[in-house]
Amino acid sequence: MRNRFIKAGLAALVACGVAATPAFAQLGLPQVGQTVGDTVDRTLGTVGQVLDPVERDVDAIGRIVRALAQRRLARLDRLVRRNRDRIERDAAGDPARKGELLLVDPSPEMVARARAAGFAPAGEDRLDELGLVVTRLAVPRGMDLAQGEKALARLLPDATISADTLNFQSGVRPGARGTARLSASTRTIKTPVGMIDGAPGATIRVAATRGFARGAPVPSNHGSAVASLLASAGVRTIYAADVYGTDPAGGNALAIARGINWLLGRDARVISISLVGPRNALLARAVKAAQSKGAVIVAAVGNDGPAAPPSYPASYPGVLAITAVDGHDRALIEAGRALHLDYAAPGADMLAADARGRWRGVRGTSYATPLAAARAAAALDGHDAARPVLDREARHLSPASAYGRGLLCGTCRRAR
Structure with missing residues (x-):
């Protein structure tokens, strides 16, 4: 073994x-x-x-x-x-959108104090479905992002402050070894599923696509693969939020929060997020607010190995954290980690569609995540809560530290 x-x-x-x-x-x-x-x-x-x-x-x-x-x-x-003109490191050393900080649900007094200290308001986002207001602040001239973040935290100790940190897709591009496609689902899953990713290609039928980054929506191989796996697993209604577009600073926390807000407005009860990034105060609030509205968030643990920092949003409380197995049900050694692990699903030795509609091999926890999301949606078709149904469905594999509470969708693959 x-x-x-x-x-x-x-x-x-x-x-x-x-x-x-x-x-x-x-x-x-x-x-x-x-x-x-x-x-x-x-x-x-x-x-x-x-x-x-x-x-x-x-x-x-x-x-x-x-x-x-x-x-x-x-x-x-x-x-x-x-990308020095668009990206710099925040106070924790993580890549983030350059020169901009986020205040979540600030009072007018907080905004006024920030403005008086040289942090000019750069815009406001009202995320009505999430019940959040986000004020964007430009860092004062002469300060880098990390300095500005520390200075604003000293100025407003009671505020929720965040850099607009970046999140990254967690799967090998189509073209990896693939030996199987998903078996055609014998049951149509009625519960709508939203995805936060790049946009799917035109050959993959989705109910709607909306862009939340410069140039978006733009078809991508990664977003196409995720959407094709959701569709192949039986999901009838898919909504796609493109948080990348053509922006080098795409995949940022604010774009993801905007995407979640839009998906809630579309009544997506399950949201699949095949992205990983650092802990972020805005994204933590957005995830918690979505969960309070009944949404099930399913997220990948990433592919940077177990020595990498815990991945988010998979590590947020209540999020279903998903790892991946290969065609022999072995955990992928490159799978990352989260503060908890819920389930495994197939993520290698299988095929998914690229942006041009070609079925190509994929590998990574990105591709296990939509399969787990599809099973969560299927569970919600007939029940109020997904987790108890998934626990009964999951096939136990040992150790739990590598597979969580078991393998979902283990029989989804079939030979070409």
Whole structure:
């Protein structure tokens, strides 16, 4: 068992090292033409004679995990360096929209005090479905974002203050090894499902798409894959919120909050979020408000490995945190972590549609998330709460630290 796990881990590391993800593309890294599957096969073939000694080395997995964490840091650093006019780091060191801070539900006195200190109001968003008001403040000239965030926190100690931090898609681009498509669902799922992602392509039927970033909506491979998996799993009504568009600072917390607000207005009872990012005060409030309206939030744990920081929104209380398994029901070694783990679902060795409607291989927790979201929606078709139904449906796998409360949609895949 351990040998198989290490082999899968080595393959995952090679895949992460040579294949560009949608998040990588947003981070400015070059695309790689070779598919993940071909590269893994070729690489493992050339190191076959040394694989057995590596299997006996219990440090191999540790090296993989450390490499994944280091790769994450390198991606973020490159993102900031290549987009200095739009992105900078906040007080916690996370990438965020440059020169702008967010006040959530501020009093008029708070806004006035901020203005007097040089934080000029740059706009206001009234998120009526969430019951939130967000005031955007421009950081004073001469301050960077981190300095401004600290200064505003000292000025307004009782305010909810946030940088507009960025969130990233959590799956390998279409083109990874894929050997199966989803079995056609025998039951149509009536509960509407919303997705926060890039926009799906024209070949994937959704009820509506709305953009919440510059240039949006723009069809993307990642958003198309997520939408196609929702549709293949039986979801009849899909609403897509594009939070990326053509903006280098897309996927920000305010765009996601706007998207959730719109989806609630469309009566989406389940919201699938295949994105990961840092803890964010605005997004935490938006998620909690959506849950108070009865929405089930389903989110990916990401693909930066267990040494990466906990991923959000998966780590927020009550969010269904989803990890992924391969075609042999083995946990993906590159799967990230959250402060809790709820379920696993298929996320590798399967096919999904790209923006042009071609069915291509995918890998990552991004693609497990819509399958889990579809099962949550199916549970809500006949019940008031999804979690008890999902607990009965999930197939137990051990250990719980890798699979949560069990595997959902485990029989969804079929051979081509």
